[in-house]
Amino acid sequence: MNLKLVSFAICPFVQRSVILLREKQIDHEIEYIDLNDPPEWFLQLSPTGKVPLLLVDGATLFESSVILAFLDESFPPGLQPADTLRRAQHRAWIEYASALLMAQHAMATASDEETTVEKKQLLEEDLARLSEPLSEGLFTNQAGFSLVDAAIAPLFMRIHYLAEFNQQADVKMPEPVRDWSGRLLQRASVQQSVLADFADRYKAFLVSKNSWLCAGDGSGN
Ligand SMILES: N[C@@H](CCC(=O)N[C@@H](CS)C(=O)NCC(=O)O)C(=O)O
Structure with a gap:
């Protein structure tokens, strides 16, 4: 799976994903953008205009809580309760x-x-x-x-x-x-x-x- 995280350097919502990627030692790339002057490709991809985006084999995921659950479910062992x-x-x-x-x-x-x-x-x-x-x-x-x-x-x-x-x-x-x-x-x-x-x-x-x-x-x- 090819993963690219689109980030703004001090965004706490992006940081959540980075923590989990590191915790699970998942290979990934990070691309930093300037939210004061976001590139056109980002505005095209992000429905909310917000980071983080996780590009998964070219598909786009947004919302940090959704990205966390996706990473957790895709890279076992899972950290979410079974119940x-x-x-x-x-x-x-x-x-x-x-x-x-x-x-x-x-x-x-x-x-x-x-x-x-x-x-x-x-x-x-x-x-x-x-x-x-x-x-x-x-x-x-x-x-x-x-x-x-x-x-x-x-x-x-x-x-x-x-x-x-x-x-x-x-x-x-x-x-x-x-x-x-x-x-x-x-x-x-x-x-x-x-x-x-x-x-x-x-x-x-x-x-x-x-x-x-x-x-x-x-x-x-
Ligand atoms: N609910 C979103 C919040 C993300 C968020 O607020 N990101 C901020 C940066 S920390 C952002 O991209 N702001 C740009 C804007 O609001 O235009 C999530 O959890 O991913």
């Missing part, structure tokens, strides 16, 4: 992780202090909801890594870097969620899922969006 209810629950929490990514993006790109504080609080409330399913072991499987892990790790990475850029961005997480984040950020597939200069690129992106947290001297003031 249909549990499998559906994993899918549901992957959707939830997408909403969390949007909430974190809203906080990171807020252009004033008041909005930043408000968005941070919303993100913290949403993160707290992960505690219960996590403590019940919903996301664990025999392989020690699930598609929920792949879907949420990019969120934890952005939360981590944003707090490094500005300590006012330090997001409160219940202990089980913080532990989960720590475990995932240690994982080789996660660490190797971004370019070496990811932190610089992420910060430059936020500055370009007029982020209050990344303004000026980096102190947020």
Whole structure:
């Protein structure tokens, strides 16, 4: 199978696929595009105008959660639960992780202090909801890594870097969620899922969006 992932260097949704490709050691190519000036061929292929796209022997797949499931099902052993209810629950929490990514993006790109504080609080409330399913072991499987892990790790990475850029961005997480984040950020597939200069690129992106947290001297003031 010939696989080409169409990427934007700091996109968390693309990063999910890269994590899984690395976790499963699947051969693939990556093509980076500039989302500010997307090439015509990309606009022709992507119905939503968004990355990731996975080109599979020339056919086009879009939506990161669909790409994750496709890769998992095509390259055994599978990481999804065999039980249909549990499998559906994993899918549901992957959707939830997408909403969390949007909430974190809203906080990171807020252009004033008041909005930043408000968005941070919303993100913290949403993160707290992960505690219960996590403590019940919903996301664990025999392989020690699930598609929920792949879907949420990019969120934890952005939360981590944003707090490094500005300590006012330090997001409160219940202990089980913080532990989960720590475990995932240690994982080789996660660490190797971004370019070496990811932190610089992420910060430059936020500055370009007029982020209050990344303004000026980096102190947020
Ligand atoms: N629901 C999509 C979201 C993907 C997404 O939002 N990608 C962003 C980059 S991180 C994008 O391509 N944005 C371009 C645009 O909205 O025009 C998925 O999970 O694949």
